[in-house]
Amino acid sequence: MKISLVPARGFAPTLSFLALSLLVGQAHSLELNPVVISATRLEQPLSEVLSSVSVITRQDIEKSQAPSLADLLQGEAGFEFGRNGGPGSTTSFFLRGQNSINVVLLIDGVRSQVDGIGALQVTDMPLAQIERIEILRGNASALYGDAAVGGVINIWTRQGKGDPAAYGSVTLGSRNTYGTHAGVGGTVNDLSFNVQGGRKGSDSFSAMNPMMNARVNPDNDGYSNEYISAKLDKKVDADLNMGLRLQSSRAKANFDSGSAYAGDQSSDINLLNSHNDQATLYVRKAVTDQWLSTLDFAHASLGYENKRNGIVLNDGTLKGTQDALRWFNTFQARTQSSLSFGVDKSTDRYSASGDYGYGMRREGLGYYAGLTEKMDRWTFQVNARRDQIQLNRTDDYGVVSSEQTINSGLLGLGYTLTPAWRLTATVSTGFRAPTAYEISTNTQVKSENYASKEVGASYAAGDALARLVYFQTDTRDAIDYDTNYRAVNIGQTENKGLEATLRSQWMGNNIKASMVDQDPRNVTLAMPQARRAKTYGSVDISRPVAGYDIGAKLYAAGERKDSPYSSTMLGGYSVWSLYASRKIDERWTARVRLENVFDKQYQLAYGYNTPGRGLFATLQYSPQ
Secondary structure, X not given: OOXXXXXXXXXXXXHHHHHHHOOOOOOOOOOOOXXXXXXXXXXXXXXXXXXXXXXXXXXXXXXXXXXXXXXXXXXXXXEEEEEOOOOOOOEEEEEOOOOOOOOEEEEOOEEOOXXXXXXXXXXXXXXXXXXEEEEEEOOOHHHHOOOXXXXXEEEEEOOOOOOOEEEEEEEEEHHHEEXXXXXXXXXXXXXXXXXXXXXXXXXXXXXXXXXXXXXXXXOOOOEEEEEEEEEEEEEEEOOXXXXXXXXXXXXXXXXXXXXXXXXXXXXXXXXXXXXXXXXXXXXXXXXXXXXXXXXXXXXXXXXXXXXEOOEEEEEEEEEEEEEXXXXXXXXXEXXXXXXXXXXXXXXXXXXXXXXXXXXXXXEEEEEEEEEEEXXXXXXXXXXXXXEEEEEEEEEXXXXXXXXXXXXXXXXXXXXXXXXXXXXXXXXXXXXXXXXXXXXXXXXXXXXXXXXXXXXXXXXXXXXEEEEEXXXXXXXXXXXXXXXXXXXXXEEEXXXXXXXXXXXXXXXXXXXXXXXXXXXXXXXXXXXXXXXXXXXXXEEEEEEEEOOEEEEEEEEEEOOEEOOOOOOOEEOOEEEEEEEEEEEOOOOEEEEEEEEOOOOOOOOOOOOEOOOOOXXXXXXXXXXX
């Protein structure tokens, strides 16, 4: 692995000042052992969870001043991403070395939409809408079904609490970057609410490097995103709550294609318009003192329109809807025993226009149950799930169909050695069903099947939470494409490695660190998986100094293979960022962030540029 950690000479005084400032002051409180839900669908302290989970709070989001969801998650153990340009461009999420379509993204418990090739459609969700994120790493099909084999990113949106109050912020920065949002939330009698809206954007930079592709337009490829959201929760009586959640966004992103097949010219202007909307109704009922039941229904729609030089391209539009019904229950049998069970039902519809237009309908039905039991020093976890998936795709050549019925399971075991030290182990099975596009090329293609195992040791004391994990996932019937561009089950892939995480307060410093050493490989073809590094990690250190909160973050990754279809390697790299904030008064906070301090040039995808050095300032207003 080749990683550059040497700072540019001109920035040595800055780092010297930072190093000195980290030796003085008192740290703010850091939530080291929060309650999490994703690992079992039940509330547990993070230190007691058997699977590997990370938590990002609203405080973490504000402190980081990250420009996008991908940039916020970068540095979390198990998470990598690829992006075709700057924020707002096409982005792929990788969890535990798995393909980008092997991850589930939940918003307020509801699975977010994917398109006809299984790609996530909400990777640019505005951070202003998010209250909290849990990243569950590893095979979670036994809890969440199809495609959860890399893990789950579980997002909770902001919810009002306390006396009604307004909040908002304004951001300005390099490359004419801007962001503004405003909202109001709180509780009135038995009604909790949160309503907000905002807009963000940037002139950005040329998505592709014209020195590497003569067909690329060297102009800046900017983007913009407008969004609104609302959340209402009504306490009907002591045992019953009803609620409504609404979200809507409209985005525009310029991009570079550079494809000879598409006939791109160096003067072409490519624009992608997209929208995402979701509405959810829910009812939550305490049936008994031990039994809590939730029923929710969500309707979502997405669409995008691809234009070149102001004209919508043939095959350049896609529309989709999703209806999802979820019945979810938790039952506290006794103090040391908890049960979860429920049903997920979803219907997805997509249509694409043009010469290769198609219509797709996907029906999913899943039944699941889980038990978590404590016995003295032992903790046991059992989860089982059965999924039925039916997919139909219609195009000019007729109708192709696929039906899949798959069982998934998870067994977990934990043992408390001392009040601080704990050993954990899990084994699990999972699956990914073929996508609509894969079925259209070959109706005989089968689901990918996964077998995973994980063993770990964790340390949890008053000022530190650390975890070391060995993991391994083996894939049977992995799906790839043959020379005739047909989806086929090629054989076996695997990933195994070590993962270390730390969150601590030490000598007044808030420290968050991670390191992953892995080997994601296509065993059958004897090659590494594309755009995933063997080694990567991050260190984030912050503390208050003389009325300021200051911090520094380093992210580093080793070299990666760019594509399974070429031998091109993307070089290893490291990126530093500095951030600081100061409370002006009880409600106003000023924040500043210096991104890519040493103006490092690196690639997340071959031929595509990444952000250089940038300075960004935020003025934030929030209630006490």
